[in-house]
Amino acid sequence: MRSVYKRKLLTLSIVLSLVVWCVDGSFGSENASKEHSALTTPPANVEMDSNVKFISLSLQESVVYALRNNFDIEMAKLNSKLSDYDITIEKARFDPTVKLEGKIENDEVPINSRLVGGLETTTISPFMGEGNTANAVIQSLIPTGATVSLEYNIFREFVDPNPFRLLNPSYTNFIEAKITQPLLKGGGWFYNRSPIYIARNNKKISLAQFKGKAIEVSNSVQEAYWNYVRAMENLKVAKKSLERAEDLLRKNKIQVEVGTLAPVEIIDAESGVASRVEVVISAENAIKDREDDLKRIMNLADNEIISDASIIPTEKPVFEPKKVELKDTMKIAMEKRPELTELQLATENAGMQTRRRKNELYPGLNFTGGVRYAGLGDEISDANDSTFSEDFQGEFFILTLEVPLGNRSARSAYTKSKLNERQAKINVRKKELDIVVEVRESVRQVMTNIERVNATRKARELAEKRLENEEKKFNVGRTTSLEVLRAQENLAIAEFEAARAIIDYEISLGNLEKAKGTILDAYDIKLEEESKT
Secondary structure, three states: OHHHHHHHHHHHHHHHHHHHHHHHHHHOOOOOOOOOOOOOOOOOOOEEOOOOEEEEEOHHHHHHHHHHHOHHHHHHHHHHHHHHHHHHHHHHHHOOEEEEEEEEEEEEEEOOOHHHHOOOOOOOOEEEEEEEEEEEEEEEEOOOOOEEEEEEEEEEEEEEOOOOOOOOOEEEEEEEEEEEEEOOOOOOHHHHHHHHHHHHHHHHHHHHHHHHHHHHHHHHHHHHHHHHHHHHHHHHHHHHHHHHHHHHHHHHHHHHHHOOOOOHHHHHHHHHHHHHHHHHHHHHHHHHHHHHHHHHHHOHHHOOOOOOOEEEEOOOOOOOOOOOOHHHHHHHHHHHOHHHHHHHHHHHHHHHHHHHHHHOOOOEEEEEEEEEEEEEEOOHHHHHHHHHOOOOEEEEEEEEEEOOOOOHHHHHHHHHHHHHHHHHHHHHHHHHHHHHHHHHHHHHHHHHHHHHHHHHHHHHHHHHHHHHHHHHHHHOOOOOHHHHHHHHHHHHHHHHHHHHHHHHHHHHHHHHHHHHOOHHHHOOOOOHHHHHO
8 A cells, every 4th residue: 555655656756847847947948039920830949759748938929829829819800801891982982983875776657747758758658767876974973972974975867868957867966064063961071071981980990899809818818828827836836845745754754763753643744745645636737727728718729739738838927016006007098998999989980970960951952064065067077076166065054952851761860870979978988987997906906916925925934934943843842743734734825825926916917908908018019900000
């Protein structure tokens, strides 16, 4: 039974030595790579062989890797690109259009008039007419809402019989320039350009959503990263506690053999070792769980090379108290939080929609004006020369009034848009309040964790002194192994709490950057989409 127990301890010791060697080796490295590679292949600091393979990653590298591989980030990035096409679609309303039309018509109708058929006509005979028409129109909408068009038309006509025509066949053509400008409904620069403004704001909204998702992923990575580091620190503490218990057991065995200690002390020491082994096993399992959490956020499952590799974090928790000013932090959050920017842009869009709907309440009053030049000839060139000679010119002016009776649709749309605008403003105020609360909580958490670190460090120092005293008393026979084990356990708990407080402080700093909307800046990350705007 005792040999089996010893073999278990030996195996566990080998495993612990390997894990702690990896942790200590990574924490001791001062030249960790800081470059942001795509990590589609293992970076230079990845070591692999047939038995052990691991990848060393800093927190910054982990965030970059997650941003490049996270599915939600990819979807948000695509949404941002899609919004570019919405802007182009709205601009395309002002693209000119060209319309070409050709027509051929041949008719035969009976003649019932000597005026048409000639004085010598005595019977009903057919009247034949041939007509060929070509028409070209260029039309465009301009930002004022006016429609501008230029039309060219040519018509060839041949009739038989033709007693009274001067030219047969004849070519008639005209050129007409026309503009139709809405004066009330549908008129004005803002009404016609506002869909472009709204599309541009929607682009900014998509960028804000993209940045918000990047901030969310970055914060999740830093929490998972530090929780993974916490699990490794807990394993180191558990191993130290196990070493203390094993050292006590070894000393007790020696003293029992020489007859200076009662055999019952060995039982207490063995019990202490067994309980420490359980803690170590739980700590090892926690490491794998936290590593899986980090891999899930970084989406390493698709990479066959490193999906099974152990991640070795190169960041070491360092306690550097920072002074945080609530007022300055709040100001930064109000300027940087993408969720607030998104809602502010949505409010701006709602305001523009309200102005558009108000314009649609007006009656339609359109002014149309233009000029036309006509020409006639027995050849196309003659007709064109006649047209451009400006001998045959005409102008026209039209004023059209259209008054909808009831106008319930437009009034309902206007009322609805005002309610939407009011709702958007409320959402902005609500988000501002949420940000205020979140920032206050984040600042308080940072301050609280600073105090916790100081308190747990003091508690650890006192636990160390108590263990020293218990060991001295045990050496002179004034206490028992059980009291020494209790002092060791209290020290282990104090070390756990000290490590936990520092990790919580690191996480709270990340949460504060997230609350401020500056976590990407903290990791020196520039989104590609933002650099293009």
